[in-house]
Amino acid sequence: TAREPVVTVALDPERASGALVDDVRRGLGSQPRSLSPTWLYDDVGSELFDEITRLPEYYPTERERAILRDHAADIVRACDATTVVELGSGTSDKTRTLLDAFTALGSVERFVPVDVSEQTLRDAAARLSERYPSLQVEALVGDFTLHLGHLPRGGRRLVAFLGGTIGNFYVEERAAFLGALHDSLEPGDWFLLGTDLVKSADRLIAAYDDSRGVTAAFVTNCLHVLNRELGADFDIDAFSYIPFWDPRQERMDLRLRADMPQRVTIPGAGLEFDLAHGEEIRVEISTKFRLESLRDELAAAGFAVERTWTDDADDFALTLAQR
Numbered sequence: 001t002a003r004e005p006v007v008t009v010a011l012d013p014e015r016a017s018g019a020l021v022d023d024v025r026r027g028l029g030s031q032p033r034s035l036s037p038t039w040l041y042d043d044v045g046s047e048l049f050d051e052i053t054r055l056p057e058y059y060p061t062e063r064e065r066a067i068l069r070d071h072a073a074d075i076v077r078a079c080d081a082t083t084v085v086e087l088g089s090g091t092s093d094k095t096r097t098l099l100d101a102f103t104a105l106g107s108v109e110r111f112v113p114v115d116v117s118e119q120t121l122r123d124a125a126a127r128l129s130e131r132y133p134s135l136q137v138e139a140l141v142g143d144f145t146l147h148l149g150h151l152p153r154g155g156r157r158l159v160a161f162l163g164g165t166i167g168n169f170y171v172e173e174r175a176a177f178l179g180a181l182h183d184s185l186e187p188g189d190w191f192l193l194g195t196d197l198v199k200s201a202d203r204l205i206a207a208y209d210d211s212r213g214v215t216a217a218f219v220t221n222c223l224h225v226l227n228r229e230l231g232a233d234f235d236i237d238a239f240s241y242i243p244f245w246d247p248r249q250e251r252m253d254l255r256l257r258a259d260m261p262q263r264v265t266i267p268g269a270g271l272e273f274d275l276a277h278g279e280e281i282r283v284e285i286s287t288k289f290r291l292e293s294l295r296d297e298l299a300a301a302g303f304a305v306e307r308t309w310t311d312d313a314d315d316f317a318l319t320l321a322q323r
């Protein structure tokens with residue numbers, strides 16, 4: 001019979017709402033205005049992101065799944081971890097591809113999904129315990145930029161950070177994240193990283209500007225979150241979604257543009273400001289990688305690349321590195 005999942009809450013809700021307030025003050029209180037993509041993932045946002053992963057234009061999910069499907073056994077053999085950690089696990093079904101291989105071929109004993117959404121995590125933990133009765137599921141409700149120090153210790157650990165989410169970080173945030181991950185691991189522990197790769201601007205823009213407008217709804221959802229959580233009065237219909245490819249920084253840059261001037265009041269953050277006509281709020285970046293510079297960045301953080309796998313079209317990469 002399945003062992004009961006253990007759920008540890010590192011993220012205290014009070015601090016989380018404090019982080020929202022801090023981010024809003026810092027990001028919206030000065031120009032150019034920005035918001036952190038963290039706030040995109042409330043229940044509605046998580047649902048919309050799930051829908052994005054099923055869009056024909058949004059290739060990363062399918063490509064990463066193909067790599068996992070074709071190479072999960074290689075990954076298991078290369079690291080033979082006893083603890084598998086997944087950062088930002090969400091509802092993810094790609095986890096299953098990985099765990100199927102680990103439970104069939106390896107000596108995995110424990111799975112540690114980490115996510116900011118407590119309900120999503122509790123549901124996932126219960127489902128995974130059912131599906132893998134031999135596995136101890138120890139879920140961690142936490143933010144992977146803050147709570148890596150709370151990862152359970154012991155055994156050979158593999159930390160998986162999939163989906164290309166690392167692309168949401170700015171260069172300096174990425175270095176800080178990799179440094180913190182390095183500090184939270186022991187020598188010999190493993191890191192499995194999913195990254196989207198540089199490709200033609202056409203395909204990238206199509207992936208972030210789908211014809212059904214799901215991505216636009218996903219990005220715009222952050223304004224609904226601020227209206228609800230902080231009592232803000234964004235006139236949401238008066239914004240357009242502006243995704244563009246920044247070829248110098250090699251990243252998608254996703255913004256909301258005010259179609260008319262408006263005064264915004266955000267009581268929960270003690271903030272009031274005027275948005276000019278055409279003024280933009282940057283909500284998310286999605287960096288695309290090249291394998292060479294990725295290897296250098298990992299090395300700079302103290303990780304040695306063991307192997308890299310890509311899909312047939314070289315759209316996406318999975319990199320296995322060791323601390």
Ligand code: AVJ
Pocket residue numbers: 052060163164165167168207208215218284285286
């Ligand atoms: C979940 C961060 C990997 O950057 O592709 C998808 C988020 N935003 N469409 C990405 C996203 C708009 C996604 N990540």
